[in-house]
Amino acid sequence: MLEQQRIHVLVADDEPHIGRIIKMKLEQGPFAVTLVYDGREALEQMEADPEIALVLLDVMMPYVNGLDVLAKLRLEERWRAVPCIVLTAAGQEQHHKQAMALGASEFLTKPFSPKKLYARAAELTGVPSEEMGATER
Numbered sequence: 001m002l003e004q005q006r007i008h009v010l011v012a013d014d015e016p017h018i019g020r021i022i023k024m025k026l027e028q029g030p031f032a033v034t035l036v037y038d039g040r041e042a043l044e045q046m047e048a049d050p051e052i053a054l055v056l057l058d059v060m061m062p063y064v065n066g067l068d069v070l071a072k073l074r075l076e077e078r079w080r081a082v083p084c085i086v087l088t089a090a091g092q093e094q095h096h097k098q099a100m101a102l103g104a105s106e107f108l109t110k111p112f113s114p115k116k117l118y119a120r121a122a123e124l125t126g127v128p129s130e131e132m133g134a135t136e137r
């Protein structure tokens with residue numbers, strides 16, 4: 001697949017290994033993942049790349065938390081329709097309702113199944129299922 005045809009995904013999580021797992025999994029399919037490590041960087045990257053078609057947001061991050069990033073995205077016309085998956089650590093399920101009320105597309109508790117994450121990412125961006133995406137390379 002040509003690089004420019006890849007679907008741009010932004011992943012914001014202050015735990016680098018989480019981002020790496022997500023990037024590795026999604027890039028088996030037609031996605032190109034940019035990793036950032038706090039909410040401020042997430043908003044900067046949204047500004048920098050208008051092609052971002054899916055955003056994954058950890059809740060607990062420095063500077064601007066994931067729920068505040070989500071709220072900000074939903075207030076802006078250009079970002080309002082971009083699907084967002086909110087990730088949170090176990091024991092913080094209280095964020096679930098808030099995330100959904102703010103317009104999250106999905107809420108996943110860590111540790112989550114990379115396969116399930118891939119399936120939701122594919123669904124939210126309208127790409128074929130994992131099997132088809134994975135066999136392309």
Ligand SMILES: [Mg+2]
Binds near residue numbers: 060
């Ligand atoms: Mg965190």
